[in-house]
Amino acid sequence: MTYEIALAGNPNVGKSTVFNALTGLKQHTGNWTGKTVELCTGMFKYRDNLFSVTDLPGTYSMRGFSKEESVSRKYLSEKKPDCVIIVADSNVLERNLSYVLEILQLQRNAVLCLNMNDEARRNGTVINTEKLSKELGIPVLKTCAVKKAGLDELKQTVLNICEKPSFSQDEMNTDTFLLNNALLLSKKSKEICDKCVSYRNNTKRSGRLDKILTSKSTGIPIMLALFALLFWITAVGANYPSEWLSALFAFIKERLYELSDCIHVSEFLSGILIDGVYTTLSWVVSVMLPPMAIFFPLFSIIEDSGYLPRIAFNLDKFFSRCGANGKQSLSMCLVSDWRYLSLFCR
Numbered sequence: 001m002t003y004e005i006a007l008a009g010n011p012n013v014g015k016s017t018v019f020n021a022l023t024g025l026k027q028h029t030g031n032w033t034g035k036t037v038e039l040c041t042g043m044f045k046y047r048d049n050l051f052s053v054t055d056l057p058g059t060y061s062m063r064g065f066s067k068e069e070s071v072s073r074k075y076l077s078e079k080k081p082d083c084v085i086i087v088a089d090s091n092v093l094e095r096n097l098s099y100v101l102e103i104l105q106l107q108r109n110a111v112l113c114l115n116m117n118d119e120a121r122r123n124g125t126v127i128n129t130e131k132l133s134k135e136l137g138i139p140v141l142k143t144c145a146v147k148k149a150g151l152d153e154l155k156q157t158v159l160n161i162c163e164k165p166s167f168s169q170d171e172m173n174t175d176t177f178l179l180n181n182a183l184l185l186s187k188k189s190k191e192i193c194d195k196c197v198s199y200r201n202n203t204k205r206s207g208r209l210d211k212i213l214t215s216k217s218t219g220i221p222i223m224l225a226l227f228a229l230l231f232w233i234t235a236v237g238a239n240y241p242s243e244w245l246s247a248l249f250a251f252i253k254e255r256l257y258e259l260s261d262c263i264h265v266s267e268f269l270s271g272i273l274i275d276g277v278y279t280t281l282s283w284v285v286s287v288m289l290p291p292m293a294i295f296f297p298l299f300s301i302i303e304d305s306g307y308l309p310r311i312a313f314n315l316d317k318f319f320s321r322c323g324a325n326g327k328q329s330l331s332m333c334l335v336s337d338w339r340y341l342s343l344f345c346r
């Protein structure tokens with residue numbers, strides 16, 4: 001049999017990582033929001049069944065109007081896949097649950113995949129999957145997609161749902177189903193989490209840190225200071241290796257002149273090769289390589305720390321005034337930082 005399944009959930013919860021782990025493809029992943037912007041489909045085989053998986057762009061609600069939001073909403077409401085894998089970040093389940101509840105309004109043949117279980121365990125967040133499953137009326141399981149943990153159980157659960165769906169598409173249009181939905185939605189995310197999730201103190205500490213990094217008074221100054229520091233370290237730090245590389249290339253250039261004299265290369269040819277090709281290449285390498293070698297590792301550290309989605313959140317209000325959204329700030333930041341750096345380092 002061939003079944004159609006979809007991966008849905010909030011941005012940056014690991015949908016594409018689950019997708020890659022299931023299909024063996026290499027869909028773009030990274031620690032900031034809004035990487036997947038279009039539908040991406042792949043296949044995998046499990047117990048003689050073929051599954052066509054669609055990785056949906058991450059969204060915060062069904063009511064948004066950005067391109068990614070409409071792509072996901074349209075797919076879930078019109079395409080009606082055999083099963084939806086709803087991916088949630090176990091560390092911030094309460095925040096993720098409102099979208100889970102919205103998806104369940106449209107599609108009950110679903111499984112909740114509590115991803116990033118490794119981090120949740122480290123932070124002391126304990127989720128009672130049985131209770132949560134009862135509350136939501138769908139299977140719930142824990143995964144760690146980067147380590148491919150929990151994926152066999154996920155595939156088996158998906159197969160069970162596809163073979164024996166809890167609701168047929170017709171049933172999902174009946175009054176009983178709609179009443180059931182109303183009951184489910186009447187719970188708020190907090191009420192469900194209070195029953196099913198317990199936290200250790202450091203989760204509260206990280207919540208406090210989150211407030212500082214995203215509050216109006218401190219969020220923007222911290223962000224500006226951090227980027228100024230990043231820019232300064234890159235620009236100033238790159239000058240030293242740039243000078244060393246220039247000196248090294250100048251030394252090699254002298255040797256190349258000597259070599260061309262020695263083997264009697266014509267002035268015209270040595271002009272093209274040494275003054276043209278070699279000098280241009282060595283100039284580009286000595287000017288561009290050092291800032292790149294400093295900027296990108298530093299940016300990766302910031303990415304790994306999970307700060308980028310906070311930047312997107314902080315800037316969302318400003319960007320929305322010109323019809324854009326906060327997620328675009330990251331690509332703009334990368335491009336503009338890079339342009340200024342290459343001018344500055346010259």
Ligand SMILES: Nc1nc2c(ncn2[C@@H]2O[C@H](COP(=O)(O)OP(=O)(O)OP(=O)(O)O)[C@@H](O)[C@H]2O)c(=O)[nH]1
Nearest residue numbers: 012013014015016017029030034035036058144145
């Ligand atoms: N620690 C940990 N990190 C994970 C896990 N799964 C995914 N990640 C990381 O989480 C980040 C986001 O993963 P993506 O797969 O790009 O998330 P996404 O939901 O597709 O994001 P959008 O496409 O922006 O909606 C990446 O840095 C992944 O490496 C996990 O189980 N544990």
Ligand SMILES: [Mg+2]
Nearest residue numbers: 015016035036
């Ligand atoms: Mg993605």
